[in-house]
Amino acid sequence: MTKMLSKKFPKPSTKCRFFASYMAKIPQAPPDRILGLVNQFMNDPNPSKVDLTVGVYRDNAGNVPTFKSVQNAQHLLHTVPSLRKDLSYLPIIGHPNYRNKVLNFLFHDGCPEIGPEIIYQDRVSFVQTLSGTGALSVTARFLSNFISDSIIIPQLSWANHANVFKNNGFRNISYYPYYSNEKIVLKDWLNHLINIQKTDREVTSNSKPSCILLHACCHNPTGLDPTKEQWDQILDTIYDLNLIPIIDMAYQGLESGDVLKDSYLLRKVLNKKRYKNWKNGIYLCQSFAKNMGLYGERVGSLSIILPETNSGNKSTSIRENIDSQLKQIIRSMYSSPPGYGARIVSLILSDKDLKDQWFLDVKEMVDRLNDVRYKLSQKLNWNSIIDLNQQHGMFYFTNLSPIQVERLKNQFAIYLTTDGRLSLSGINDLNVDYICNSILNVL
Amino acid sequence: MSDSLFEKFEALPPDALFAIKARCDADARPQKVDLGIGAYRDNNGKPWVLPSVKMSELQYSQDPSHNHEYQPIAGNAVLGEDAAKILLGVDLYEKDKTVSTQTLSGTGALHVAAQLIYKGDPTREVYLSNPTWANHRNIFESSHLQLKTYPYWKEDTKTLDIDGWLKTIEAAKKGSVFVLHACAHNPTGMDPTPEEWEQVLDAMAKYHHIALFDSAYQGFASGDLDRDAKAIRLGHAKLSKQSPIIICQSFSKNLGLYGERIGCLHIVNPTSASKANIISQLSTLTRSEYSNPPAYGADIASRILSQHELRDQWYIDMKTMSSRIYKMRVELRNHLVALKTPGNWDHIEKQCGMFSFTGLTPEMVERLETKHAVYMAKNGRASVAGLNTSNVEYVAKSIDEVVHFFSS
Ligand SMILES: Cc1ncc(COP(=O)(O)O)c(C=O)c1O
Ligand SMILES: Cc1ncc(COP(=O)(O)O)c(C=O)c1O
Numbered sequence: 112m113t114k115m116l117s118k119k120f121p122k123p124s125t126k127c128r129f130f131a132s133y134m135a136k137i138p139q140a141p142p143d144r145i146l147g148l149v150n151q152f153m154n155d156p157n158p159s160k161v162d163l164t165v166g167v168y169r170d171n172a173g174n175v176p177t178f179k180s181v182q183n184a185q186h187l188l189h190t191v192p193s194l195r196k197d198l199s200y201l202p203i204i205g206h207p208n209y210r211n212k213v214l215n216f217l218f219h220d221g222c223p224e225i226g227p228e229i230i231y232q233d234r235v236s237f238v239q240t241l242s243g244t245g246a247l248s249v250t251a252r253f254l255s256n257f258i259s260d261s262i263i264i265p266q267l268s269w270a271n272h273a274n275v276f277k278n279n280g281f282r283n284i285s286y287y288p289y290y291s292n293e294k295i296v297l298k299d300w301l302n303h304l305i306n307i308q309k310t311d312r313e314v315t316s317n318s319k320p321s322c323i324l325l326h327a328c329c330h331n332p333t334g335l336d337p338t339k340e341q342w343d344q345i346l347d348t349i350y351d352l353n354l355i356p357i358i359d360m361a362y363q364g365l366e367s368g369d370v371l372k373d374s375y376l377l378r379k380v381l382n383k384k385r386y387k388n389w390k391n392g393i394y395l396c397q398s399f400a401k402n403m404g405l406y407g408e409r410v411g412s413l414s415i416i417l418p419e420t421n422s423g424n425k426s427t428s429i430r431e432n433i434d435s436q437l438k439q440i441i442r443s444m445y446s447s448p449p450g451y452g453a454r455i456v457s458l459i460l461s462d463k464d465l466k467d468q469w470f471l472d473v474k475e476m477v478d479r480l481n482d483v484r485y486k487l488s489q490k491l492n493w494n495s496i497i498d499l500n501q502q503h504g505m506f507y508f509t510n511l512s513p514i515q516v517e518r519l520k521n522q523f524a525i526y527l528t529t530d531g532r533l534s535l536s537g538i539n540d541l542n543v544d545y546i547c548n549s550i551l552n553v554l
Numbered sequence: 555m556s557d558s559l560f561e562k563f564e565a566l567p568p569d570a571l572f573a574i575k576a577r578c579d580a581d582a583r584p585q586k587v588d589l590g591i592g593a594y595r596d597n598n599g600k601p602w603v604l605p606s607v608k609m610s611e612l613q614y615s616q617d618p619s620h621n622h623e624y625q626p627i628a629g630n631a632v633l634g635e636d637a638a639k640i641l642l643g644v645d646l647y648e649k650d651k652t653v654s655t656q657t658l659s660g661t662g663a664l665h666v667a668a669q670l671i672y673k674g675d676p677t678r679e680v681y682l683s684n685p686t687w688a689n690h691r692n693i694f695e696s697s698h699l700q701l702k703t704y705p706y707w708k709e710d711t712k713t714l715d716i717d718g719w720l721k722t723i724e725a726a727k728k729g730s731v732f733v734l735h736a737c738a739h740n741p742t743g744m745d746p747t748p749e750e751w752e753q754v755l756d757a758m759a760k761y762h763h764i765a766l767f768d769s770a771y772q773g774f775a776s777g778d779l780d781r782d783a784k785a786i787r788l789g790h791a792k793l794s795k796q797s798p799i800i801i802c803q804s805f806s807k808n809l810g811l812y813g814e815r816i817g818c819l820h821i822v823n824p825t826s827a828s829k830a831n832i833i834s835q836l837s838t839l840t841r842s843e844y845s846n847p848p849a850y851g852a853d854i855a856s857r858i859l860s861q862h863e864l865r866d867q868w869y870i871d872m873k874t875m876s877s878r879i880y881k882m883r884v885e886l887r888n889h890l891v892a893l894k895t896p897g898n899w900d901h902i903e904k905q906c907g908m909f910s911f912t913g914l915t916p917e918m919v920e921r922l923e924t925k926h927a928v929y930m931a932k933n934g935r936a937s938v939a940g941l942n943t944s945n946v947e948y949v950a951k952s953i954d955e956v957v958h959f960f961s962s
Contacts, residue, residue: 167624174621176621186615189614196603197603198814199593199813200813244844245845248842274838275842279842279843400624406622407622408848409847409848435568438572439692440696442692443661443689445662445815445844446658446815447572447815449815449850451814452850
């Protein structure tokens, strides 16, 4: 009987098996930590509400400004006809002028001592990417195809890091201690690396090298970076352990207000006197989202810096092979990158006035963030927030407990992420007193 | 050990179409003609920014409200909805039964669809037309899916292999995914007739297969955006009651936004239970690859799709492009007939979309490039949009020369 029935009326579930069966197995992914708060914030009727969650710069009027340099470049794009007559596909590896100018910016301007030699030796495989995230995902796909599928990331890190590596071919994701009680836990960090390398070697004699993710500056979420001396120790250990450095440079310029100064981690890694050769390459994932305010335009880059050949000859043929692998990865993901943001960046980097204006724009942004830091330190008696030796960027880790964060939200409509991370750029002259008084109230 | 790691890499063959473009760009011969990559050119051989796009860009540049903030993970919501209506028509579109997400154009939509299928069922077989766009294989293979092909084209008669196609549908494992070119098949330029679409889609319904429509040329087959969506709408009528329909939509060609990478993935009629899950899976995928899609092109496209005046202009632009291409088909064929080039060239006129599958052999194509500086894909696919009144005769004569060269 049932058999007959089901023959006549096949169950809809079997018809939709494709989506139904796996959907039954896979639970709904947890909602994005920040976006959930954004929604709550939007629906909050309290007129004094303040959003201190997201990592987007706001000016003193609470607006997301378009940088002057970007406005000027856009004006050129929109008014000089020769700049806008062509919306054709860009090459798979990106806008040619963008490639040139960004390489130059990163390696000539940013690393004047060693960069020109590296470029001369043709040791950088470089692609325009979908901002910092896209650089990380292409890196993950490339590495997991050929070199390594293990990565160690800071215990506290950008929420998306693990997701990026997990969904792009990495099998082993583990965490190194980074922060505790307002301090970088350097000893634990280094010991952890040494120990896991030891166990790896003991368990599998021929294990592949692991990668390590480093925040180039303005660590997200803690805002706390190692000192320059600590970086030397860290890199020494990483180098000795043959770990592969992946440098996530999403906030270049937001530490000191000077974009060139802030690529110090890259300069340190490339210091040939200290580190003769990174055998498996260095992976630099760079973003213009924050330091040019081009968030939504998705513009950034991946540089794979190849080891020097024994003879010191040019590495052109190896570099070309790697380029060809990156092209294949990109072609299957999205064919070629979007043009608009790349055009803005290349205009800015090509013109001295625009570039100078950009440097000023970054400085202005960081000056304001530091001003906010200063005000908070005064009103709240928070000293560590103005320790500019190590406290950098858009974020400050308040160490407020989840309960205190909850009370700030419910009682005062002030929104922080649950981990107590506070986005400084949401604070301005109009709301700073309200915010400080509210914090004092929940403390 | 690891020094050699880097030296171990083999160079992959360069992507054929992008490589043709690079060779052509580097060619110093003034008479060169690029019939490689599928990008529209005007009668001066220049890239053409659509008047509707210019209007939209002007609006954007004068709109003080725009900034460069991150878009939501699913991109521009206005775009997603209006884009689905362009495909399905306002009558068929049901908001609560459609998941739309902005993607990095058609490629990005296909890539996300492939990942989603793999997550759903890694053993699911995916059928591509033979022949098809070169990148289809790369996209689905890199998502680890098992690929098969269905016959599409009969070389000897230069016609559709409908019988072979239907047989494959019948023999395929129940629930297989068929990638269907919604219109203007790439590379053959040969679409099924309405009756043939009926047959194909009926058979797919009978064997419970899943349709994945790749819509990269809507408007180029007939000049009419609605008419070019017929196959999708018919597919909706026949299949949507039993399975979700996947549509990968590109605005590269029909809005001429190639380099801004604007498109959408739509999943129509997921079961209501699975809709939220699909959305959450899409978010996770997007987050892990690029966080959120690019804003500028989406803004430009959504203005055109959502404002009457701009949309009307777009419909006119579409006619401008498709009718110029059609004129070039006729002229090329007429020149070849007048030159008495051996063979039958009627198919050039009969095929639709941007391409003509000329039937030239790889050797002929190579000689066209080396001797005449005429560039096209090795399989004999020519982008007709690269022809114009100043070069069509030259191209015809070049084809005439190589055909004679190899038939003597
Ligand atoms: C540490 C870190 N890395 C990378 C990114 C990536 O940003 P985007 O993809 O917008 O460049 C972010 C953004 O918030 C970040 O905080
Ligand atoms: C059949 C087909 N599908 C999809 C695409 C995707 O192109 P895009 O990623 O530019 O939208 C193309 C482009 O050539 C194509 O020919």
